[in-house]
Amino acid sequence: MRSGALAVAFLAGATAFLAEAAAAAPAPGRYEGELCVATRPEAAPSCGAADVEIAAGPVVVVRVADIVYRLALRPERLDLETMHGLMEIDEFSAAYLWDGSTLRFHDPDKDVRYEIRVGAPKAGTPS
Secondary structure, three states: OHHHHHHHHHHHHHHHHHHHHHHHOOOOEEEEEEEEEEOOOOOOOEEEEEEEEEEOOOEEEEEEOOEEEEEEEOOOEEEEEEEEOOEEEEEEEEEEEEEOOEEEEEEOOOOEEEEEEEEEEOOOOOO
16 A cells, blocks of 8 residues: 555656646747857857757757757656758757756766757747
8 A cells, every 4th residue: 555655656746847847848839049059068158049949749959050959858858869961960868957948958978068048939939
């Protein structure tokens, strides 16, 4: 009986965590945005314009010119795949954090920090 109560408590906690994580992310839709990258731990990030799409799943797609970053968000980690056309450039998994409308994560192998700053909704996206 006790293990059943523990299982119910665990599921309730996990459900609350997922709801909180989903609530922190902007609503699904297309947005103006910025992709910021810091290639040294002490460096301030360099930022550039990006198109950001937040989809169900949750999945975030960031486009900068002809480079596409596809991020599949799980409860505690994201899986990132960087593509140039049909060619995969990079992939890794990392912990992430939504801070308001900014998604932050870190590539542990390359010691590179990323920020995706979600800006104003594009036409047709609910605000």
